Amino acid sequence: MTDETYKSGFACFVGRPNAGKSTLTNALVGSKVVITSSKPQTTRTVVRGIVHRDDAQLVLVDTPGLHKPRTLLGERLNDLVKTTWAEVDVVAVCFPANEKPGPGDRFIVNELAKVRKSVKFAIATKTDLVTSEQLGEHLLAIAELGRETGTEWAQIVPVSAHSGDQVQLLADLFVDQLPEGPQLYPDGELSDAPEEAIVAELIREASLEGVRDELPHSIAVVVEEMGLKEDRPADKPLLYIYANLFVERDSQKGIIIGHKGARLKEVGMAARKQIEAILGTPVYLDLRVKIAKDWQRDPRQLRKLGF
Numbered sequence: 179m180t181d182e183t184y185k186s187g188f189a190c191f192v193g194r195p196n197a198g199k200s201t202l203t204n205a206l207v208g209s210k211v212v213i214t215s216s217k218p219q220t221t222r223t224v225v226r227g228i229v230h231r232d233d234a235q236l237v238l239v240d241t242p243g244l245h246k247p248r249t250l251l252g253e254r255l256n257d258l259v260k261t262t263w264a265e266v267d268v269v270a271v272c273f274p275a276n277e278k279p280g281p282g283d284r285f286i287v288n289e290l291a292k293v294r295k296s297v298k299f300a301i302a303t304k305t306d307l308v309t310s311e312q313l314g315e316h317l318l319a320i321a322e323l324g325r326e327t328g329t330e331w332a333q334i335v336p337v338s339a340h341s342g343d344q345v346q347l348l349a350d351l352f353v354d355q356l357p358e359g360p361q362l363y364p365d366g367e368l369s370d371a372p373e374e375a376i377v378a379e380l381i382r383e384a385s386l387e388g389v390r391d392e393l394p395h396s397i398a399v400v401v402e403e404m405g406l407k408e409d410r411p412a413d414k415p416l417l418y419i420y421a422n423l424f425v426e427r428d429s430q431k432g433i434i435i436g437h438k439g440a441r442l443k444e445v446g447m448a449a450r451k452q453i454e455a456i457l458g459t460p461v462y463l464d465l466r467v468k469i470a471k472d473w474q475r476d477p478r479q480l481r482k483l484g485f
């Protein structure tokens with residue numbers, strides 16, 4: 179007799195920027211889709227990807243980075259992160275194997291240690307970038323960080339999202355932690371995000387390319403209108419997207435738009451290519467930059483922008 183118990187639940191990746199969380203999410207989901215939540219600005223709220231298996235469904239939730247809050251947005255984001263940690267079945271901290279665990283990692287692990295009831299995994303990501311000796315040292319450093327902070331790692335797992343090494347094992351270990359439960363999403367669904375949210379996130383990502391340090395949290399994207407153009411033949415559809423990109427200040431507007439609009443044009447093209455690849459339809463993207471003054475500090479504007 180086979181065991182027919184079906185399991186379902188949630189896991190969430192945390193880690194410093196560039197730790198490899200999104201890439202690992204994609205590797206687990208098995209699709210190059212950018213996976214996002216039901217709200218705009220998803221990497222800052224919650225990002226979900228869904229791993230479908232015969233025996234289980236694993237919903238991956240991504241959270242924004244935790245940081246020292248300086249604005250109302252910063253505070254809300256940190257609260258959101260901790261609420262998520264307490265609600266998921268597993269919290270997995272990603273430590274890139276090619277970088278020594280540092281103060282940033284310690285900060286995250288310390289905060290996580292305060293959330294007592296969650297099951298915690300440590301993941302050594304990007305293992306393809308290091309030798310086995312280096313990986314060994316890295317794993318010891320992770321274990322040590324656990325001891326120092328009073329964090330009990332249920333698993334310490336080395337993986338490479340690029341080569342695929344151990345990705346399957348990681349999925350199995352996640353599933354082991356899930357409770358018995360029903361299928362939460364229909365077969366084949368990769369994300370519960372409405373298309374508008376995916377599109378907004380792709381535009382935001384493209385607009386941050388190369389200016390992340392200058393404008394870390396200052397950009398919000400709202401898709402105002404999206405639909406198939408009506409006057410097109412059925413075999414030549416064109417998706418019309420009208421989106422606003424909000425920045426806080428005039429100077430930021432200049433950065434986004436660039437000299438004679440050159441940068442905005444690049445952003446639009448990069449975003450359009452990504453959107454077309456994911457939605458499978460040619461896209462006409464109408465992108466405008468607007469100023470929503472100090473939106474991060476203004477509760478009304480935050481609500482309007484989806485926070």
Ligand SMILES: Nc1nc2c(ncn2[C@@H]2O[C@H](COP(=O)(O)OP(=O)(O)OP(=O)(O)O)[C@@H](O)[C@H]2O)c(=O)[nH]1
Nearest residue numbers: 194195196197198199200201202304307338339340
């Ligand atoms: N060699 C190698 N590079 C990787 C691997 N996983 C991710 N990367 C690279 O590391 C960089 C960061 O990866 P992301 O997945 O965007 O990292 P993240 O943690 O989601 O980053 P944030 O969104 O900034 O928090 C990208 O350039 C990836 O291509 C891996 O397994 N091997």
